[in-house]
Amino acid sequence: MIAPERPKASADVKPIVVEDFRPPASWNITAVGLSVKIAMRGVSSNRLRSLLTMLGVIIGVGAVIVAIGIGQGSQQAVSASIQRLGTNVLTVMPGQQRTGAVSLGFGTRSTLVLADSDAILQSCPSIGAVSPQVNRTAQVVYLNKNENVTINGVGTSYSQISNHPVEEGRFFTAQEAKSRKRVCLLGSTTATNLFGTDSPVGKSVRIVEQSFLVVGRLASKGGQGVRNPDDAVYVPTQTAMYRLFGMLFVQNITTQATDPALMSEAQDEITKLLHRRHRLAANEPDDFMIFNQADLANARNEQQATFSSLITYLAIVSLGVGGIGIMNIMLVSVTERTREIGVRKAIGARRRDILAQFIFEALMLSASGGLLGVLAGLIGSKLVGASNNWTVAIQPSTVILAFSFSVIVGVFFGFYPALKASKLHPIEALHYE
């Protein structure tokens, strides 16, 4: 071999030591910050594609917020109604009527009578108060004003059991109830509608062409939809059944246990008593149902709960599809940018630098989608709540939870493409066509 003549070295060569190129541990933190910057550039350079990719996450996160908002709103409504009525209230309702295999729903049978109510109070030691109840809507007239309201036939313990105090005047007495006196109390809304600011106590109103003496006005209880307890007239059950509407059966018996701890005993006692009183054989099913307030409130919110769980499925599916969308677009991106990865590696990017860059890009996509999704969820739950007249409760924790789903989706589905990118060999990546 020919020995070539070499030019003189222009400088002495300093030996390389490992510390020159091996960064200290603290460098990794800096590198993460830089990865975020690099990743942001990657996402913002392709806006439309990024937005379309985010769509699944947007819908998913929005749906999470709506689902939890409706679920919690419904729970709030339930606990509010339990709060209103107390935890120790049991409602006895007639059983459901069946025609062949068709159930017509609870309360469609007439099996409960006033005597059942008296018997419960007398024979069930755990029960402290009862209120047999009926209701119908009717016209109530005062002078030239008239209102269409719910006429509630209630027992003398109604005010105590339902936590609905008398604000002015008095409740009707047991004597008045027994002798079917035409006395009534007005709900606060009805009182205002008929009497304005005047006191209704001592005045006379007409219900179903009969004159009733107003003995009191009940405190406002807060409206709850169609059966607003404030927009109602309260009369003795006996008066309502026999004088106004000609009814033989009560629609429900609201009972109050002496202690919330005795609820299950109270339920047993009532069940045994009514089974015997209704002369049912031992193996015959009950012709009545006993609900506690939570059951009733839950039943009322069943629709809301169903909707909420449907939305939850939508959320899960959307987040999954959104995540796969992100993974897909990240795989495309890695393939498209193979040469870029090669260049970055050639000029010194380590595996973890590339890994971090692509994970952060996926994260950036999903987190931006998450933010938009939070916005969509807030608007969506307002709309759903307003159009169905549902309580929707959105707490900060819900928003944080929904948003963190988007972050998890980003990291989870972004990891594989990023790993793939980081494992590319620099030379092969550089020569990728």
Add this chain to the structure above:
Amino acid sequence: MSEAAASPIIEVVHVDKTYSTGEFEVRALQDVSISISAGECVAIMGPSGSGKSTLMNVIGCLDTPTSGTYRLCGLEVENLSEDDLAGIRSTRIGFVFQTFNLIPRTSAIDNVEMARLYNWRGLANRREAAMQCLESVGLGDRVSHTPSELSGGQQQRVAIARALVNNPLIILADEPTGALDSKAGAEIMAIFQRLNRQGKTVLLVTHDSDIAQYTKRIVKFKDGQIMSDEPTVDPIELD
């Protein structure tokens, strides 16, 4: 004459490199030994598949030899981890490619600055350093242009600025003028010559003997072996 005094920056000793592509084994380098001193300007020539690019990849720490030893500034690199090799590339070596390989839709200065982001000691003043490097290749007025707004020669100059921004010892250029016309190619070679005069060790791979004339030493490859290694006859000095 002063060979012993010049400490070699690159020492390749009996290096073999074998690729296996399916059933075939390709011996890209066969017992190659070469020593390059600091401040040299070397052209590596040969037909495609002769092993010149493979040697370039080994020298650039992009690839490790199958057998043999490669010392860079006295450090044996063949047993280092992938991350350590990346660290060496970012602090010691500047790459220039035939197709420029700039990141699209990204401004010239961001492209240059990017190389500093992977050098843990290059974070401080990285914007200024990128600016200086762009000015040194004559693109001070084009810093915010994206690659698609620049001509081929300008893009290659951005790539050179990127290679310089970490102040490397060695510039490795793989067919740097291959995608350029002869005028732009000569401009690029003038920059390499200037860098060489400033003390950088420049290695370029080319199959174009006209380009090789701009260097001081020509190494010719064939079939994975060095055929000749001689000083350039009548080198052309630009500027």
